Amino acid sequence: MAALDRHELPFDACASAVVYNDATARIVRAWKDAGERRLVETLADLMASVTAPSWRAERPTIVPVPATAAALRRRGFDHGADLARALAERLSLDEIPLLARPRSFDQRSLARSGRIKNMENRFKPLPGARAPASVLIVDDVYTTGATLFAASEAARAAGARQVRCVTFARVW
Numbered sequence: 472m473a474a475l476d477r478h479e480l481p482f483d484a485c486a487s488a489v490v491y492n493d494a495t496a497r498i499v500r501a502w503k504d505a506g507e508r509r510l511v512e513t514l515a516d517l518m519a520s521v522t523a524p525s526w527r528a529e530r531p532t533i534v535p536v537p538a539t540a541a542a543l544r545r546r547g548f549d550h551g552a553d554l555a556r557a558l559a560e561r562l563s564l565d566e567i568p569l570l571a572r573p574r575s576f577d578q579r580s581l582a583r584s585g586r587i588k589n590m591e592n593r594f595k596p597l598p599g600a601r602a603p604a605s606v607l608i609v610d611d612v613y614t615t616g617a618t619l620f621a622a623s624e625a626a627r628a629a630g631a632r633q634v635r636c637v638t639f640a641r642v643w
Contacts, residue, residue, distance in 0.1 A: 481623040482634045484526075487613055487641030488517035495640045499611055503550045511550075514611070514639045515557035522562060522607070522637055531605040531635065533559040533566035536594075536622050540572050555609040558637070569602055570594045570625055594621045596629035605633035613638040 489495050502510040535555030543549050552568065559566035571594065596602070608622050613636070623634045 481620050481627065482608070482636050484523075485613065485619065485636040485638070486518075486521040486523065487638045488514075488521045489640050491612055491614070491640035491642045499640065503546060503611070506546070508548065508553065511553045511557045514554060515561050518554075518558050518609070518637050518639055519561040522558075526607065526635055527562055527564070529605050529633065530564065531607040531633065532603040533562070533564050534569045534602075534606045534608050534622075534626060535566070536608060536610040536618060537568065537570055537572045543572070551610065554611060554639070558609055564607070567603075569596055569600050569606070569629060570622060571597050594625035596625055600629055602626050602629035602631035604631065606631045606635070608634065608636045610636065610638050611640065613641040615642075 491499075498510060498514075501507040502514065533555045535549075535551040537551050538546070538549045555566050558564075606626050608619060608626060610618060610622070613619060619636045619638075623636065626634050
């Protein structure tokens with residue numbers, strides 16, 4: 472965390488379903504870039520299995536990390552919204568779009584320092600949006616933490632008091 476110039480996390484907890492490796496990277500690429508949208512069901516099943524019962528009991532609202540406008544145009548779908556929706560269905564929780572689409576580069580093309588710089592202050596709440604007290608931010612891969620950190624800070628700025636995150640994969 473020192474590399475992110477932080478002394479504490481902006482979220483209260485985070486869980487990831489799998490370790491990011493060659494096999495899981497192929498799954499993510501097939502889903503996001505090759506249009507294998509049915510994979511979202513499996514990703515959501517795995518993410519639901521690592522979402523702590525105590526988190527579920529608080530009835531957090533699921534918040535997707537939105538795709539950039541460029542990614543949305545390129546793919547034809549918002550992978551983050553699809554993943555959040557599928558997870559919300561499995562957990563029987565509400566899901567809301569809270570965060571505005573960021574203007575940033577694709578994180579996959581950047582090294583660690585570039586990822587951190589790319590996400591600084593990139594997320595803002597949607598105009599007029601007010602976060603519920605407890606949110607569960609959903610993203611596909613936790614790499615450096617830059618995306619989840621920025622999304623968590625924006626959720627807190629919108630009024631969330633309890634912020635947890637869940638991802639499909641985590642780079643260790």
